Amino acid sequence: MKRSKISRRDVLVGSSALVAGAAFSTRVMSATPPATAVTPALIEAAKKEGKVVWYTSVDLKLSEQIGKAFEAKYPGVACKVERTGAERLLQRIGQEYTANVHAVDVVNSSDASHLVYWKDQGMLAPYVPEDVAKFYPAEHKDTDGTFASFRVFLCVIAYNTNLVKKEEAPKSFADLLDPKWKGKIIKAHPGYSGTIMTATYQVSRDLGWEFFEKLAQQNILQVQSAADPPKKLALGERAIQADGVEYLIFQEKEKGQPVEPVYASEGTPIIIGPNGLFKAAPNPNAARLFQSFCFSPECQKLAVEIGGLRSVHPQVPEHQGRTPLGKIKLMKDDAAAVLKNGEQIKARYVKIFRV
């Protein structure tokens, strides 16, 4: 157990320069704010506010489960989950703030570059939960304390084991271009999903846009959310997913559904989903309480055990029976590059896939 923990952390340190790179680039020359513990006074203040609004792109069932766990721990503070794709959240928060609507307290995005963007816009409040200060690796928290990696997961290829034999299953991105998969692939959209946005950046950087141009010839079923392909795969609607969240593949598989992830030989895109707190949060105390809860071992365990996510909290062990991160060849995360190229990536994708 201990060994695997160490190896996982090493892998995360080594393989994903991730948010840190971007965070450094926008670093304000000040010390990281001090850690804040959850005090009875904070809980009281949160109860007075009565609710916290969490905008998140975590799959609906899991995000509601996290909300319910929070409500169970802090009765009297309701957690209202607003779930949609990360790119939609970016658009929605932008529109709402333009019209002076401040509804969101805490945000979680599967496109780490969004947090960097909101921070640059001066929209995020610095707040460092105790767990983050004590336990989270440096590259998984913003130096100015405005966000930290709530979740880490992969964007994987996967297949339906009833429809595809293990030996015949694709083993790489290149395998997806085999004509035998024509009409059998489902894929999510970077204009909706932060996971796919991030993955599209990593794959296009490592394999070139030609890969997507060829993939577009495969008659793919184009859905929006990265949470959709695993579900459609379990239904048997398509045999292969070109991309989609790993954690739902785990969930479905562990429920007995016939799905299996593939860690591509070229490397698998890694997705960082940070949580951040807004300065103009309508429920600032509940927001802090919720942010602290999110990074607690309790919540992180839930996210790992039930949710199928991966955690960078060292007290949270990996789940038995899932391939440990250390054994997977990963692509390199680069939030700063996604921030810089996001619009182009979407435009290019729409041009290639026509929707």
Place this chain on the structure above:
Amino acid sequence: MTAVASTAPIATRRLGFDLSKPVLLAFATILFALIAMPLSWLVFYAFTSKNGAFTLDNFHRLVSDAAYLDPLLTTFALATLSALICCVVAAPMGWLVARTDMPLRRTIRLLVTASFVTPPFLGAIAWELLAAPNSGLLNQLYRELTGTGQDFHLLNIYSFTGLVFVISCYTFPYVFVLVANSLDRTPGDLEDASAILGGKAWDTARRITIPLALPAMLAGALVAFLQAMTLFGSPAILAMPAGFHTMTTKIWSLFQFPPKPELAAAASLPLLILTIILLRAEHMVLGRRGYSVVGGKNSEPRIVRLGGWRWVLLAGAMLVLMCPVFLPYFALLNASFSKVASHLVWFNNFTLQNLHFVFYELSATQLALRNTFILGILAATAGTILAVVISYVTARQAVAGHRTLGFLATAPVAIPGIVLGVGLFFTYTRPPFVLYGTLWILLIAFVTLSLPAAYQQMQSALHAVHPELEDASRILGATRLRSLWQITAPLLRTSVIATWCFVFVGVIRELSAAIMLFTSETKVLSVLIYDLNESGDLAAIAVLGLLMLVITFVVVALANSLRGGNARRNVAVG
């Protein structure tokens, strides 16, 4: 709006002088603002470049870029095909229920009402459950029956044909209702004459009945065309997975990050102009009747005896109704109680988990339900009050300029939901009216969209009330508003209730304007369902969809019971 309408009569009674002029002026101003403001912003944006200068560049990009031109052509083909299919299927059905002795005619009409009130986006999702190439229930059944391999599929809903089919399922009621109603009120005299002169049943039908019903059918086809052209939900659900856009989904996608509002505005204008042209055409075809159902009592229509064919034709009609009603409802019901949406419910996979999730875990359910009810009730009330007052003014020619008022009340019919959504977004996200993020912006959208139908319905009802009672009231000293409130309104009670219900049902299923205007706090049921579809949560959709249908049918049944036996006319105003 509500405030103006409900406080004014009370004030009148207390003050004792006629406030009708200023009140009516206020109504005209409200209407004008409702319609003109969003459209002006739309036009302004369409002709403005990013840095605020006048430009035609947006239109140039529209016609020169395949990414915009293709959706335009697709939409046109889609709407034309849907309208054709509607005519071919619905017109004969309308004739069957109006002019033959086919059994269960009343039931057929009710079932058409059911498909009429089914939200098209819900139908589209249900058809995903039925006819997705691999997991669709019908395709599974086909493979089971024929023993073909797992790669074979009979139906593919994610295709242009699939989309045409699903859209036709929910637009054919327009043709059906117009044809059936037109035949209902076409006097039997001409047919009697034909029969007396020795014409056989078929000759009479061919030479008298069909020509008489033709204008109604053409009008129906135009309405079906318009509906197919301006729908947002079904194409968003079926076309985008298949890899193509229609105009509405394109407009919507132009609002995704990074938003291109000027292009969205420019893309909205062709839809608006085409709608206006088609409505003019419809008006010409139908004459001045619009699509209201006013008509005097004439001799009973002649009933064609079908003999042995009556059961065959009934089976045919039922088969048609499988598509919009029986099959989709079954699929939704199945998905609500199944552990896996693509498996048939049986003892081993029956679950209440989906219900539990929707009602106890999904935190958006309560909010969306509350918003939907608030908006439904407010929009229905405001819309009905506006419709009553305006139709009163136009029917009684109460003030100068009543024609303008009538025109303003019908004008929104030419504004597709998504276009109005875009226009309202421009109008109310900036000072002086920042309504974005509140329910008000949605209320404005819903009232505007439902006003034409409500107005038409009230207008035809008012024509049936003779003005002498009002005159008596006014001679006895009541002001016009007081007579309206105390005499006319009670006489119109059932029509008012029916109109209210009609608007309510229309509002709770509205998606294309709502999708442009909602925020997290102002989410409504239709938007929630659409959101869930994007993340593939089919079970939750099924539960919410059925809930929506139950609410709808309760309201429709209520309207029917209050209106007495005239159930068939409830769907008459499209």
